[in-house]
Amino acid sequence: MNDEAYKMFESVLGPDNVSRDPGLLDAYTYQWLGEMIGEPNRFGPFRPACVTLPSTTEEVQAIVRVCNRHGLKFKAHSTGWGLYANPGEEGVVMLDLRRMNRLIEINEKDMYAVVEPYVIWAQLQAEAMCRGLNCVTIGAGSCTSALANCTSLMGTANNNVSMGYNERNVLGVEWVLPDGEIVRLGSPGSGAGWISGDGPGPSLRGIMRGTFGALGGLGVFTKCAVRLYQWGGPAELPSENIVSMDERLLEYPENARLFVPYFESRVMMEEALARIGESEVAYSTGLLERGLLTLGLGVDNLNSAEMRESLLPTIPKNFFTCLLVGNSARELEYQTRVMNQILEQTAGRRFEMMEQEGFRDIITLFLVKGGSVPAKAVFSPTGSFNPLLCGFFGTRRTLVKGMDDAEEIKRKYIESGLLADDMAEGGWSPLIMDHGHMEYFEHETLFDPHVPESTLALIMLTIETNQSLADKKLMIPFASQVKVARAQGLSVHDSIAAHMNCDYRTWQRQFKQAFDPNDAADSCNYITPKPKA
Amino acid sequence: MALQDYEKSMNYCIRCSHCKWIPFNKIKTKRFSANCPAISRYNFHSYSGGGRVAIAQSLFLGRSEMTDEIRETIYRCQLCGSCQVACHLIGEICEPLEIARELRIKCVEDGELLPEHMLMIDGMRKEDNPFGEPKARRGDWAEGLSLKNINTDKADVIFHAGCRFSYDADLRSIVRGAATLLLKAGVNVGIAGKEEACCGGRAFDVGYRGQMENYADDIISRIKAAGATKLVTPCADCYSAFMQFYPMIRKELDIEILHTTEYFARLIKEGKLKPRGGSSLRVTYHDPCHLGRLGEPYIPWNGTWKKVWGQLNIPDPPKQVRRGTGGVYEPPREILRSIPGIEFVEMERIREYSWCCGAGGGVREAYEDFSEWTALERIAEAKAVGADALVTTCGWCERNFKDALGKRNDDFKVYDITELLMGV
Ligand SMILES: Cc1cc2nc3c(=O)[nH]c(=O)nc-3n(C[C@H](O)[C@H](O)[C@H](O)COP(=O)(O)OP(=O)(O)OC[C@H]3O[C@@H](n4cnc5c(N)ncnc54)[C@H](O)[C@@H]3O)c2cc1C
Ligand code: SF4
Ligand code: SF4
Numbered sequence: 035m036n037d038e039a040y041k042m043f044e045s046v047l048g049p050d051n052v053s054r055d056p057g058l059l060d061a062y063t064y065q066w067l068g069e070m071i072g073e074p075n076r077f078g079p080f081r082p083a084c085v086t087l088p089s090t091t092e093e094v095q096a097i098v099r100v101c102n103r104h105g106l107k108f109k110a111h112s113t114g115w116g117l118y119a120n121p122g123e124e125g126v127v128m129l130d131l132r133r134m135n136r137l138i139e140i141n142e143k144d145m146y147a148v149v150e151p152y153v154i155w156a157q158l159q160a161e162a163m164c165r166g167l168n169c170v171t172i173g174a175g176s177c178t179s180a181l182a183n184c185t186s187l188m189g190t191a192n193n194n195v196s197m198g199y200n201e202r203n204v205l206g207v208e209w210v211l212p213d214g215e216i217v218r219l220g221s222p223g224s225g226a227g228w229i230s231g232d233g234p235g236p237s238l239r240g241i242m243r244g245t246f247g248a249l250g251g252l253g254v255f256t257k258c259a260v261r262l263y264q265w266g267g268p269a270e271l272p273s274e275n276i277v278s279m280d281e282r283l284l285e286y287p288e289n290a291r292l293f294v295p296y297f298e299s300r301v302m303m304e305e306a307l308a309r310i311g312e313s314e315v316a317y318s319t320g321l322l323e324r325g326l327l328t329l330g331l332g333v334d335n336l337n338s339a340e341m342r343e344s345l346l347p348t349i350p351k352n353f354f355t356c357l358l359v360g361n362s363a364r365e366l367e368y369q370t371r372v373m374n375q376i377l378e379q380t381a382g383r384r385f386e387m388m389e390q391e392g393f394r395d396i397i398t399l400f401l402v403k404g405g406s407v408p409a410k411a412v413f414s415p416t417g418s419f420n421p422l423l424c425g426f427f428g429t430r431r432t433l434v435k436g437m438d439d440a441e442e443i444k445r446k447y448i449e450s451g452l453l454a455d456d457m458a459e460g461g462w463s464p465l466i467m468d469h470g471h472m473e474y475f476e477h478e479t480l481f482d483p484h485v486p487e488s489t490l491a492l493i494m495l496t497i498e499t500n501q502s503l504a505d506k507k508l509m510i511p512f513a514s515q516v517k518v519a520r521a522q523g524l525s526v527h528d529s530i531a532a533h534m535n536c537d538y539r540t541w542q543r544q545f546k547q548a549f550d551p552n553d554a555a556d557s558c559n560y561i562t563p564k565p566k567a
Numbered sequence: 568m569a570l571q572d573y574e575k576s577m578n579y580c581i582r583c584s585h586c587k588w589i590p591f592n593k594i595k596t597k598r599f600s601a602n603c604p605a606i607s608r609y610n611f612h613s614y615s616g617g618g619r620v621a622i623a624q625s626l627f628l629g630r631s632e633m634t635d636e637i638r639e640t641i642y643r644c645q646l647c648g649s650c651q652v653a654c655h656l657i658g659e660i661c662e663p664l665e666i667a668r669e670l671r672i673k674c675v676e677d678g679e680l681l682p683e684h685m686l687m688i689d690g691m692r693k694e695d696n697p698f699g700e701p702k703a704r705r706g707d708w709a710e711g712l713s714l715k716n717i718n719t720d721k722a723d724v725i726f727h728a729g730c731r732f733s734y735d736a737d738l739r740s741i742v743r744g745a746a747t748l749l750l751k752a753g754v755n756v757g758i759a760g761k762e763e764a765c766c767g768g769r770a771f772d773v774g775y776r777g778q779m780e781n782y783a784d785d786i787i788s789r790i791k792a793a794g795a796t797k798l799v800t801p802c803a804d805c806y807s808a809f810m811q812f813y814p815m816i817r818k819e820l821d822i823e824i825l826h827t828t829e830y831f832a833r834l835i836k837e838g839k840l841k842p843r844g845g846s847s848l849r850v851t852y853h854d855p856c857h858l859g860r861l862g863e864p865y866i867p868w869n870g871t872w873k874k875v876w877g878q879l880n881i882p883d884p885p886k887q888v889r890r891g892t893g894g895v896y897e898p899p900r901e902i903l904r905s906i907p908g909i910e911f912v913e914m915e916r917i918r919e920y921s922w923c924c925g926a927g928g929g930v931r932e933a934y935e936d937f938s939e940w941t942a943l944e945r946i947a948e949a950k951a952v953g954a955d956a957l958v959t960t961c962g963w964c965e966r967n968f969k970d971a972l973g974k975r976n977d978d979f980k981v982y983d984i985t986e987l988l989m990g991v
Contacts, residue, residue, distance in 0.1 A: 053611060057622050057631035058640065061613035064621035066581045075578055075624060087610050113584050114612065132610050137597055156588065157597040164595075176591040177584050276590045276919060277656060277890060334659055334888050335881045342876050405591045406656040409583055414658045416878045417579045448877060455877035482878040484578045 035083035035125065039104040043086050043127075046096045051087040051133070059085060062128055067117040069418065069483040070493065070521045076483060080121040082109075082128040089133035091208060091216060091256040098254065099214040101127055102552050109556035110254040112151040112179030117517065118187060118249045122558020129254060131179075137161060138257065139228075145262045146205055148228050151181045151255065158260065159403060160270075168265035170197045171404040173462065173476075185209075185255040187247040188425070188513060190474050192401050193318040195311060195466040197263045201243060202468070205231045205259035209242065212253040212550035220259075228259035241545050246425060246512045251560025252549055266317075266361035271399060277333050278410055283395045289360045290317075292398055293373055294389050295382035296353035300434045303352045304473070306380040308430060310356060311470020313376065315369040317359035318401035321463045322411070324349040325456025326478055330411025331396070338415060346457070353385050354465060357401040408462065411478075416454050418483040420492055421462075421476035422499045424513035432508055433473040437461065439506070440477040443499050452491035454480035493521050504533040516559050525566045526559060539565075568815075570627050570669045575872065577624040579660040586616030586650035586663055589920040599915040599948050602649040604923055604941040613640050616650025616663030623666045626673070638679050641670045643937060646772050646928035647856040652891045652919045659888045660872070660880060671774030683933040684773040691778060695764040696730040697932075705733045706760030708742050712750070715757030717793040722757030724749065725795045725822075727786075729802030730765050731962035737969070738962050741983040745801045745827050748988060752839040756799070759789060768808030768857075773929035776816065779808070783818040790822050801827040801985065803961035804927075806895075807857035814865040826858055828960050828984055832898035835905055843990035844907030850982070851914050851954035852899055853945060853968075854921035855961035860891025891919035899960055899984055906987050914948045922948065924964035931967060942971035946979060956980035958987060 035054060043052040053059070059081045068078040083106065088094045094110075101108040110129040111119035121128065135152035142165050147158055155169065156176030162168050172183055172191040183189055185207060189200025197203065206228035207219040219242065221227050223235025231239055242252070272284045297303040310316050328346045332338030358373065360366030376382070388397065400407045412419035422440045426433075444458040454460075456478075463475040481492040496518045500510050510530045519526040531539050542561045553563050570577075587606050594600045601607045606615040613622055622640065625631045644667055651664035674680065690699030708728060715722045726749065732742035749756045766786070767779030786809075790798065798820065800806050806826045813820060825833075834840035866887040873883045896918045903911040916922045925931065925941025946968060949957040959965055960983060968981045982991060 055634055055636040057625050057637040058613045060625035061618040061621040156591040156594050157600050160594045339875050339881050399592055410657040413581050451877050453877050454879050488878055
């Protein structure tokens with residue numbers, strides 16, 4: 035790369051915090067889903083030009099300015115998991131924000147925390163819980179960045195039902211724009227603390243992230259405030275053992291209760307979910323369809339293979355898990371009565387095996403914390419997964435259509451033997467968002483990254499599913515499409531917009547051009563300033 | 568084994584960063600949530616378990632070449648194994664620790680050596696210990712203890728002192744104390760004295776596999792000749808070499824192997840040893856990596872991966888998933904709870920996910936500042952739980968903690984569990 039620019043990085047950061055060693059850069063090229071756009075050995079197609087490790091907003095600003103001056107593209111990542119975090123072309127300068135790891139404040143009274151990019155959900159949650167507060171730890175597990183999730187990518191989690199989608203949970207934000215200008219959104223923009231994302235001070239929430247996020251295509255977020263919520267459970271959930279089904283809570287929290295209901299049909303299941311959302315009694319809800327549950331939760335793959343063989347036939351098809359957490363025994367009793375009534379109205383029955391110690395403990399931990407269980411379930415069996423319908427926000431009934439559609443299409447790919455055989459029942463999802471005005475579902479699909487035909491089957495299945503959704507005038511799920519679009523060398527929004535009611539790209543491009551006049555922020559997962567040839 | 572034997576493993580890192588943290592459900596505070604000294608100190612992803620897998624894959628595929636920066640990265644790691652424990656919560660094929668070790672073996676094969684490690688190996692070659700101290704003085708620590716000499720007499724128990732305890736004058740009371748406790752409990756115990764050699768674990772850790780093979784052969788023949796039933800060592804490093812490394816290179820010691828804490832706990836239960844106790848003390852316990860996760864018995868595997876249920880990968884025959892759960896965790900805790908006057912409190916990072924003392928993997932020898940920094944992180948954790956002293960059961964850990972404290976004139980106390988048993 036340009037020597038002059040590199041020297042400037044060294045002078046800003048110190049030589050220990052910048053590198054262009056090819057082997058070191060390869061650690062930033064190797065990636066989950068590298069196999070979809072690169073080689074079956076996990077290396078994506080583009081090695082960064084260099085990696086920088088800034089520790090302050092000012093250092094981030096200086097790097098961004100050097101990039102603008104030298105015509106270099108840059109891309110920031112927080113914990114850097116997944117192909118979204120890798121460069122989209124040759125010559126990109128990476129900002130690894132690992133050194134920006136301060137939990138600046140937990141404001142107990144106003145219930146928010148101010149974090150830098152490298153504070154992970156697990157850290158924030160541990161610090162919040164011991165203060166009687168909690169946050170939305172996402173399904174990816176606890177190892178991802180709270181800031182990145184809130185500002186730049188998605189926000190779906192089992193506990194969205196009680197705390198909302200993380201798009202709404204981001205309050206004040208500090209943002210280094212792609213040209214190096216620093217802006218503060220919401221109340222910090224007028225020096226009024228971090229409590230609000232929408233004023234007094236500028237509110238650009240829609241531009242900053244919209245529903246899915248700009249995935250690094252609009253500059254670098256350096257601080258944000260994350261909303262915290264009341265937590266009625268204990269300060270800690272101590273457990274013994276560390277592995278999946280072996281982990282046991284030392285004591286089941288007295289103000290918590292796990293329900294695992296099942297239903298005759300998806301329509302009835304959805305009806306129950308909608309009522310649970312409306313009644314505002316649930317702390318966390320989660321779907322873990324039986325194919326994924328058995329393949330993914332064994333203490334090792336051999337154990338999972340046994341569970342797939344012998345346990346799966348005993349598990350009903352349409353079930354979900356729901357955790358109630360009361361602030362008092364009386365509240366928990368009220369929640370329980372409401373749940374029982376909803377199950378009566380929707381002919382739901384309780385799947386007792388999952389409500390008993392063993393499953394109960396790991397499901398409870400998973401519904402509160404995320405932890406490692408979701409990642410284990412999807413990665414351990416085959417080494418890789420990709421969700422169908424990732425980003426499928428449905429309304430009543432469209433969710434069921436999406437679920438049915440994905441299942442039917444997937445079944446024939448399963449028969450080919452190129453994917454893990456979950457009987458096309460690999461769903462994971464929070465199901466209810468924000469008290470039920472929206473519903474969410476993902477269909478996890480497990481493939482082997484080291485078997486090119488398996489990866490190809492995954493790509494073809496995703497394309498076919500998304501096309502089918504488009505044909506039915508249903509939403510094309512952004513986070514599934516972004517990966518197949520990249521695998522096909524397309525721009526994601528170009529591949530989605532054609533199926534939408536309006537061409538939103540016109541506005542989106544104008545924002546990109548206005549905020550990023552030199553096209554410095556790598557937009558491989560966002561919108562390019564000009565249509566791709 | 569060589570890097571190519573990990574070809575499959577290198578394809579299955581998912582870049583998830585679990586290897587940078589203790590198990591998430593165990594995190595109590597942000598301050599003590601990290602598990603890997605290397606990434607915590609040097610920050611580039613390449614320093615983590617996953618980063619090492621990517622480096623190995625890159626070198627293996629010829630995408631990049633060895634450089635000074637990569638060699639530094641490879642050696643700035645204690646091989647403490649914490650990354651692998653965390654990694655194996657979400658998978659089983661990727662083995663970051665074994666790959667990190669193979670990178671060193673490759674370095675040695677390719678002549679990419681560190682002078683500090685060469686010095687250590689030189690000492691081993693000449694004097695059978697990593698310090699280059701005279702072999703003839705190895706048994707001096709036992710003078711006057713009336714222990715049997717296993718080179719000439721039969722004994723039930725071979726007591727293997729290890730290099731650190733044999734030569735470190737500051738730690739002499741510990742090794743003498745341990746042997747004395749065994750004698751008091753009526754154990755028929757002998758030592759090899761000046762004939763005892765290094766276990767070779769430290770050589771293996773810095774990439775000199777052949778050096779360790781020689782030592783393994785030496786110990787195997789000594790055990791046979793002595794006709795003993797147990798091999799007991801106060802050194803966690805030696806324990807790990809016997810339990811983990813020797814089976815890894817397919818050298819089996821046909822004898823029951825015990826760390827002194829395991830044996831002491833057993834003797835206490837049998838009423839043969841009575842903990843003395845001393846003044847009242849609030850202590851916390853540091854699980855040495857080599858006694859805990861790296862002390863887990865290693866089960867060799869020569870199988871293949873096969874597919875069931877479409878693409879589900881399963882090992883054939885069954886393969887141990889190394890998560891450190893089979894390490895020695897309870898005996899030291901049992902001992903601490905049995906000592907009158909001792910109040911025992913746990914730190915946040917314990918057992919399989921304990922934080923390393925900083926001394927391992929050749930780091931103490933080659934990167935003193937990193938080694939010290941790692942030790943100070945642990946001491947900060949011990950202080951944070953209000954302990955008066957940090958207790959451990961490994962000479963290397965104790966040495967490293969003491970040195971880090973000494974440089975700062977910090978009089979925070981560090982004890983070996985044997986000292987508490989004897990009544991400090
Ligand atoms: C296996 C897996 C499962 C997932 N499941 C879920 C889920 O259930 N729910 C959900 O909401 N999300 C999910 N995600 C996506 C998730 O939102 C992000 O991975 C995570 O929250 C973002 O944190 P990160 O540290 O991983 O971000 P990174 O991987 O570091 O970055 C993610 C994207 O955001 C950009 N970015 C990161 N930090 C910054 C910053 N400071 N400034 C500007 N841009 C930035 C990056 O360029 C990249 O495009 C999943 C991801 C993975 C890998
Ligand atoms: S080594 Fe294991 S834990 Fe670390 S990134 Fe790779 S898969 Fe994840
Ligand atoms: S062995 Fe220890 S120091 Fe080395 S990468 Fe793994 S956790 Fe880090």
